[in-house]
Amino acid sequence: MRDSKFAIEIKNLSKYYGNLAALKDVSFQVKRGDFFAFLGPNGAGKTTTINVLTGLSNYQSGDVRIFGYSTTKDYIQARRLVGLCAQEFNFDPFLTIRNLLVFQAGYFGILPPKAKRRADELLERFGLYEKRNAKHRTLSGGMKKRLLLCRALIHEPEIIILDEPTAGCDLELKFQIWNYLKELNQEGKTIFLTTHYMEEAEKLCKTIGIINSGNIVRIGEKSQILQDKSLQDVFIEVTGLE
Template sequence: MTDTAIEIQNLVKYYKDFKALDGISFSVKKGEFFGFLGPNGAGKTTSISIITGLCNLTSGSVKVFGHDVVKEYRQARPLIGLSPQDFNFDPFLSAREVLIFQAGYYGVPRKKCKARAEEMIEMFDLGQVYKLDYRSLSGGQKRRLSLARALMHQPPILILDEPTAGVDIELRHFLWDFLADLNRKGTTILLTTHYLEEAEKLCDRIGVINKGQIVKLENKDKLIRSMAKDTIHIRIGTPWQEFNWLKEFQYQREEETGRISFFENKENLSKILKHFYDSKSEVIDLEIEETTLEDVFLQLTQKKQ
């Protein structure tokens, strides 16, 4: 097996005349937790549908652990567990049957399917509902069932298309811990989400897609750092002077409050403090406003509008 879990090259997708994917290329490394972010309609679900063979590509190629998703569909597809954005359970099956059928579909022996289904029911707390028709499941239960179903055949790659959309805080935290643990144990995960806090917490690398194009692909911390514009607010207890060293920095001083705001990354904090110290100014208050992934995301996607 190669060390690349998913490799996408120059992928183009047209829906009739509409170009939904405009030549995207990126790969997801084995063992990675990859965040695939972008505004509504950017092309995330389309990409996922192509990776999982649910939708045809127009041109380009996608490989899953070296297997072409079109030419080697049979080898590629079982390597992925998918929890789709929209629920697509057979309305005539119980939750338990959904799980057993899924594993059977991927060739897991019947006895093993049943044991695994019990394990998943226990893990995702579906014990109260497994005898019921899936139509009576709550939104949160459906999300849990969708994840359980994706994991039934123990795939090396898990793709989650907005797994925490509309779930309550308790379940969201459970899912975060669960996914982080699964990834630590070796499962490669590709996740789309509109909760940037989620991507910030879980992902190693982040790809941002906008209007069918990848606009940024970077290690999460690097992405934030490269676009970061932290602000360091300082108040001094000694009289204000226009020190010469201030020219090195971008700053603004509010006359009324005496607050000095440095538009500098927090890496420069000790440098700034040392200058104040050397010029015998007493720093009496300090506050840092850090850039978040949300700020970065807005910068990236709005620029292209």
């Protein structure tokens, strides 16, 4: 891994879907070892940013780096360092959940004996070991969330990118995920997560970034962002209730 001070460096990134500008000249960095919360309303551009960071989406202009590696020119090195816990479930329907993890490890060059050990450790850690021979469609929603997390962690990535990891989780699972992410961060891993829960950002992160309509509107230390008076009022207009 390159000796980069930043886990993520995004410079002047623009991304269009047809005529829709999803990201407009976005620039920001995430320090190595940071716990970064990426906030913004539905459609703001959070998942698009994650897709660009993980090479799932192309982009029209800009420079995007993971620990100094360009996500386009040095794609393999960059992707190897990232664990992605996506917003949507996208599992292979034909594999047992254990094999799903073993196959994922294979993409990163981890051979079956080690992959199986690591898969079992993670399944145990997230309370899925009993289900190891089941297919993912037989899991509950919360169990699928845990499986997404196991898959993100299978190759021991340096940065874990999580797109709304606790949406739809019960309280116990939410706290379990929070604790695990805190532990990983204390071990020195960089965490980048999107969330709609201010409490989550407040409890966990060190840095907050806010995006709206494809523009970065704030980036800063948590305490600084939380004290920003202009972000404290939310106006909701409700119509059509008479």
